Amino acid sequence: MDKVTTYRGSHRSISFEIKRFDDYRGNKKWTFYLYLKELQFSKEVFKKLWLKPRWYTFGGKKTIVYDYCKCDIINAIDFHGGCTWYSKEAGYDKESKCVKVGCDYSHLYDDIYIYSENILEFDAKRAIDSLYIAVPDIKKWCWHCGDYGIEGYVEPRNDGNYICSQCWEKVDKKNE
Numbered sequence: 623m624d625k626v627t628t629y630r631g632s633h634r635s636i637s638f639e640i641k642r643f644d645d646y647r648g649n650k651k652w653t654f655y656l657y658l659k660e661l662q663f664s665k666e667v668f669k670k671l672w673l674k675p676r677w678y679t680f681g682g683k684k685t686i687v688y689d690y691c692k693c694d695i696i697n698a699i700d701f702h703g704g705c706t707w708y709s710k711e712a713g714y715d716k717e718s719k720c721v722k723v724g725c726d727y728s729h730l731y732d733d734i735y736i737y738s739e740n741i742l743e744f745d746a747k748r749a750i751d752s753l754y755i756a757v758p759d760i761k762k763w764c765w766h767c768g769d770y771g772i773e774g775y776v777e778p779r780n781d782g783n784y785i786c787s788q789c790w791e792k793v794d795k796k797n798e
């Protein structure tokens with residue numbers, strides 16, 4: 623059997639996921655992904671991220687592909703060797719949408735390096751920073767009330783999670 627280990631975190635209110643794949647021979651493969659939620663982006667920006675499907679037939683089976691290489695926002699994200707993963711993670715039954723984009727560390731030259739979750743965490747955070755350069759007005763999520771917004775959001779614990787000013791006031795008063 624193969625083993626998959628998942629690490630999860632958040633940076634500047636964007637969730638990321640790191641995966642390590644250990645195959646039965648002991649080979650390791652690494653990937654990381656960013657979760658881009660519809661509620662965190664303007665309508666115009668998310669429209670660009672929600673790609674149109676393209677169908678093609680491979681081995682008698684119909685397969686869906688997304689031309690994520692043509693999306694200027696995904697291209698602006700500093701992925702290791704470029705984006706190699708795009709999937710739609712939510713948006714069924716009129717639920718708000720979410721796109722998962724990511725990259726892998728299975729390139730030819732990757733064999734020489736020894737990766738770790740700390741290296742991938744650093745890279746995932748750097749990828750999020752590059753996304754913020756392309757799209758500066760990403761809405762933060764308040765872990766207290768669940769609202770999304772830009773103004774007045776603070777990161778009290780430096781752990782990638784934010785709280786809105788109204789909730790921060792309440793939490794602050796409770797602590798007095």
Ligand SMILES: [Zn+2]
Binds near residue numbers: 786
């Ligand atoms: Zn709040």
